Amino acid sequence: MMKINLTHSQIDLNELNLEEKVQKIDEMITKKTGAGNDFLGWVDYPLHVDQVELKQIKEDAKYVREHFDTLVVCGIGGSYLGARAVYEALKGLYPEDPFKIIFLGQTFSGTYIEQVLRVLKRRKFAINVISKSGTTTETSIAFRLVKKLLVEQIGDEEEAKKAIFITTDKEKGLLRPLEKDGYRTYTLPSDIGGRYSVFTPVGLFPLACANIDVDALLLGAKEAMQLYSNPSLKENSCYQYALTRYAMKEKLAKQVELFVTYEPHYQMLSEWLKQLFGESEGKDHLGIYPASCCFSTDLHSLGQFIQDGNPLLFETIIYIDSPLHDVTIAKDEKDEDQLNYLAGKNLAFVNEKAFLGTLDAHANSGNVPCIVIELDKLDERTLGHLLYFFMRACAMACYLLDINPFNQPGVEVYKKNMFKLLGKK
Ligand code: PA5
Numbered sequence: 050m051m052k053i054n055l056t057h058s059q060i061d062l063n064e065l066n067l068e069e070k071v072q073k074i075d076e077m078i079t080k081k082t083g084a085g086n087d088f089l090g091w092v093d094y095p096l097h098v099d100q101v102e103l104k105q106i107k108e109d110a111k112y113v114r115e116h117f118d119t120l121v122v123c124g125i126g127g128s129y130l131g132a133r134a135v136y137e138a139l140k141g142l143y144p145e146d147p148f149k150i151i152f153l154g155q156t157f158s159g160t161y162i163e164q165v166l167r168v169l170k171r172r173k174f175a176i177n178v179i180s181k182s183g184t185t186t187e188t189s190i191a192f193r194l195v196k197k198l199l200v201e202q203i204g205d206e207e208e209a210k211k212a213i214f215i216t217t218d219k220e221k222g223l224l225r226p227l228e229k230d231g232y233r234t235y236t237l238p239s240d241i242g243g244r245y246s247v248f249t250p251v252g253l254f255p256l257a258c259a260n261i262d263v264d265a266l267l268l269g270a271k272e273a274m275q276l277y278s279n280p281s282l283k284e285n286s287c288y289q290y291a292l293t294r295y296a297m298k299e300k301l302a303k304q305v306e307l308f309v310t311y312e313p314h315y316q317m318l319s320e321w322l323k324q325l326f327g328e329s330e331g332k333d334h335l336g337i338y339p340a341s342c343c344f345s346t347d348l349h350s351l352g353q354f355i356q357d358g359n360p361l362l363f364e365t366i367i368y369i370d371s372p373l374h375d376v377t378i379a380k381d382e383k384d385e386d387q388l389n390y391l392a393g394k395n396l397a398f399v400n401e402k403a404f405l406g407t408l409d410a411h412a413n414s415g416n417v418p419c420i421v422i423e424l425d426k427l428d429e430r431t432l433g434h435l436l437y438f439f440m441r442a443c444a445m446a447c448y449l450l451d452i453n454p455f456n457q458p459g460v461e462v463y464k465k466n467m468f469k470l471l472g473k474k
Contacts, residue, residue, distance in 0.1 A: 051434060053286045054421040057412035058363075060296045067292060067449075068282050074448040075280035075288070078441070083448055085455035090240030091440060094248055095271035102235060103263070106250060109214060109233060110257035114148055117212065119172040120258045121165075123154030123191045124179035124251075126324060127243020128216075131436070132179075132255040134321040135247065137314045138427055139261055141373050150259050154178070154191035162191060166198055174199065175212040177258075179251050181237050183223030186464075207231075216250045242455050244325050245440055248433070262429045269433025277441045287438050290365075291445035293420055297363045298337055301418060305362035307355070308341040311400050312372065315427075316343050322439060329443050329454040336450070345403045352407075356415040363418040364411060367435075368404055371426040372397050 055062075077083035078092055113120060122132060133152055140146065149172070153165055176199060178192045196213065203209045215234040217224035228234040235250035237243075246252065248270050253263045277287035297303040306326065308319045319341030330336035340362070342351055355362065378399075380392035391399065411417040424431050447454035 050425060050431060051286075051438070052421075052423045053290055054423065055289065055293055057408065057419040057421065058293050058297075059301060059418040060293045062282065062289060062292055062296075065292060065296055070449070071282045071285075071288050071292065071445070072280040074445055075278075075285075077448060078444050079278055083444070084451075084453035087240055088242045088245070088455035089444075090238050091242075091245035091248070092444075093274065094238070094241065095267055095274050095437070098248070098267060099236070102250065103253065105233075106235065106254050106257050106263070110254065113175045113212075113214075113258050114260070117173045117175045118147060119149045119151055119169065119174035120255060121151050121153050121169065121174050121176045121195050122179065122255045123176065123188050123195065124152075124216075125155040125185055125187045126328075127246055128179040128181065128185070128188065128251055129155050130244070130317065130321040130324050131247025131252045134317040135252060135256055135261065135266065135432060135436075136259050137317045138432060139373075139429065140259065141314045146260065148259070150255055153195060154185075154188040157187060157190070162194065166194065169195065169198060170202075173202075175214065175258075177214045177216065177255055178224065179216040179237075180224055181218045181222060181243055181246075183217055183225070186467075189223075214254060216254060244321075244328055245455075247321075247436055265429035266433040269430035269435075270437040271433075272430075273434040273437035273441070277438065287442050288445050290420060290422070290438075291442040291449065294337060294363070294365070294442075295446060295449050297418060301363070303337070303361060303363045303418065305338045305340050307362045307364045308339065309344055309364050309366040310341075311344050311368060311404055313343055313346065314373070315367065315369075316341070318367070319343070321436075325439060325443050326446070328457045328460070330447050330450065330452060332452055332456075332459060333450075335452060344407060345400075348403075348407060355411060355417060360416065363420070365420045365422065366404070366408065368421060368423045369425075369427045370397075370401075370423065372400070373427075 081089040081092065129152060136150055151165055153162065176195055178188065180188045199212060200206050200209045210231050213232055215224050215227060215232050216237055217234065219236045219239045235254055237246055237249050237251050241249055248267060257263050277285055279285045282288050282292065294306060308322050310319060323339040323341060326339040375395045375397045377393065377395050378388065378391045380389060408419060412419045444454050
C-alpha cells in the first residue's frame with residue numbers, strides 16, 4: 050500500500066548505530082513519557098475516538114448538508130490545515146459536489162475576507178469555528194464577521210445558533226463557555242495540540258460535511274498506529290524515514306527538506322507537513338527547514354535551483370500512482386503541435402514519466418538526496434495512514450534532537466508585538 054524508497058537517499062541507516070536510541074524514543078512516545086508528554090494524546094487517539102461524539106458529528110453533518118449549501122470553517126494553523134489538506138487531496142480543487150467548504154480565519158487580509166463575505170451573501174451557509182484557545186485573533190475576527198452575516202441572513206440570533214458548530218478545548222478557552230448558550234460544541238482533547246488534531250473533531254466535522262468517509266480516514270490512522278508502534282528500526286519504515294531525514298542534516302549537512310508532490314490539489318497537504326515539521330522541530334536553533342514544491346509546475350521555476358544551485362536541500366517526494374481523475378490525450382489529424390506521439394496516452398502516464406525523469410535528474414545528475422514515498426492511490430484510508438505516518442515520524446525526529454515537539458514558544462513573540470501595536474489591553 051505505502052512504500053518508502055530510500056535508494057536515492059545517500060544514507061545508510063546501518064552506519065548510524067541509532068537502533069537503541071530509536072527504541073528508547075519509541076518507548077517515550079508509546080508510554081507518553083517524552084518532553085511535552087501532556088500533548089501525546091494523538092498517539093493512540095485512533096483507538097479512543099469518542100463514538101458518541103462521532104455519531105453526533107455524522108448526524109450534524111447530514112443536517113448541515115440537507116439545510117445548507119456551504120460550510121464556512123474558521124480556523125488557522127493546526128485548527129485549519131489538516132481539514133483543508135484532506136478536503137483538497139480527496140476532492141480536488143474544483144469538486145463537482147454543490148456543497149462547498151470555504152475556509153476563513155486564516156488571514157487578516159481584508160480583501161480575502163470581504164470577497165468571501167460577498168460570496169456568502171449568495172449562499173446558504175453554516176459555520177464551524179475551530180479554536181483550541183478561542184483567543185486566536187484571525188479566527189475570532191472572522192467568526193465575529195461571518196456570524197453577524199449569518200444572523201442577518203437568518204434574521205434571528207437563536208435560530209442562527211442551529212447553524213453554528215464550535216470545536217474547542219475540552220475545558221479551557223473563550224469558546225467553551227458558549228456551549229451553555231446552546232451552541233453545539235465538539236471537543237479537541239486537552240492532550241492534543243492543533244497540528245496533531247486532524248483525526249479529532251477539528252478535522253472530522255468539516256470533512257464529514259464534505260461527504261468524506263471519516264470512518265475510513267480513522268481506520269487508516271489506526272492501521273498506521275498499529276504498524277508504526279514498533280520499536281524495531283529495521284521493521285518500522287516510519288522511523289526509517291525519521292532517521293534518514295535526521296542523517297540528511299547530521300551527515301550530509303542538508304538544511305532544507307523539500308516536500309514534493311505532482312498534483313496541485315496536494316499542495317495543502319504540503320502546507321500541513323510544513324506546519325507539522327516547522328512548528329514541531331524548529332526551535333533551540335535546530336531543525337530542518339520544511340519547504341514544498343508542486344512538480345512539474347515548479348520545475349519551470351525552481352527546478353533549476355534544485356538541480357544545480359546551492360546544495361542545501363534534500364527532497365521527500367510523495368508520489369501517488371493512480372490519480373483522482375485522468376485524461377486521455379486525443380489524436381489530431383494535423384498534428385501541428387507534434388503531440389501525436391502521445392495520442393491515446395493518459396496524463397497519469399505523462400506525469401509518471403515526469404516524476405521518473407526528474408528523480409533521475411535530481412538524484413543522479415544533480416546529486417540531490419531523494420526519499421520517495423509511494424502510494425497506489427490516495428483515498429480516505431491511505432491518507433489517514435499517511436498523515437499518521439508523518440505525525441509519528443515528526444515526534445521521532447524531534448526527540449532525536451532532544452526537542453519538545455508539542456510547544457511553539459517562538460510564535461508568541463509576533464503576537465505580543467502585534468497586540469502592543471494594536472493597543473490590546
Ligand atoms: O499547532 C498549533 O498548536 C497551532 O498551529 C494552533 O493550531 C494555531 O495557532 C491555532 O490555535 P487555536 O486552535 O488556539 O486557535
